[in-house]
Amino acid sequence: MSNTKRFYTLMLAVIFLFILYIAYVQIIYDPQSAGFLGFKTNLLHPLNTTIWLAMMKVHVVFACITLISGAVNFASTIRRKHRKLHKLNGYIYVAAVMIVGLTSGYMAPYATGGRSVSIAFNVLTMIWPAFTVISLIQIRKKQIHSHRKWMVRSYACCFTNLTVHLLTFLIRNASGWSYPASYRMSVYISIPLLLILAEIANRTAWKKPEGMNRPEST
Helix, strand or coil: CCHHHHHHHHHHHHHHHHHHHHHHHHHHHCCCCHHHHCCCCCCCCCCCHHHHHHHHHHHHHHHHHHHHHHHHHHCHHHHHHCHHHHHHHHHHHHHHHHHHHHHHHHHHHHCCCCHHHHHHHHHHHHHHHHHHHHHHHHHHCCCHHHHHHHHHHHHHHCCHHHHHHHHHHHHHHHHCCCHHHHHHHHHHHHHHHHHHHHHHHHHCCCCCCCCCCCCCCC
């Protein structure tokens, strides 16, 4: 098994475990997100809990769809042998990213950690859909190599929530900081870190993607 396949298998395992964790928290442990809402203090705007919860649940569901959909389309077998599925799944991914962006835009002003975190999430809400649209434009132009590079950048953004919560846990336990402070630091580490990792992937695993000379749909 090549290093790329090992990484892909590991990524699938992480996605599977993270989605199980999200399902457990959202359905069993804290369906009303009382714990997370408890950290939202000193907000600049009044928070309508009912609307926020509805937006958050939509956000979470479609964020999970982006993780699964993106992973499916990076599978070499899907890309090579199931072009129609690859194309359809690509449009599902694009739609899911846009829905995640819209819901994130609503929730950003109420972000845990204050205004600085809201700004960071607003920036992410702009660049993630932008990466996705650029990728779509590139495949329309039959620029397969460029399409894949932009998809890697877009897909890296799918892991923001996972990375933020993991780093929040580590920073909070290592430093003893409050949850909002740890969360704020995690957000400002996670976004640039994921973009850097995407560029590393583009310069290593996706440096010479297969099938560059034949058209391939999103």
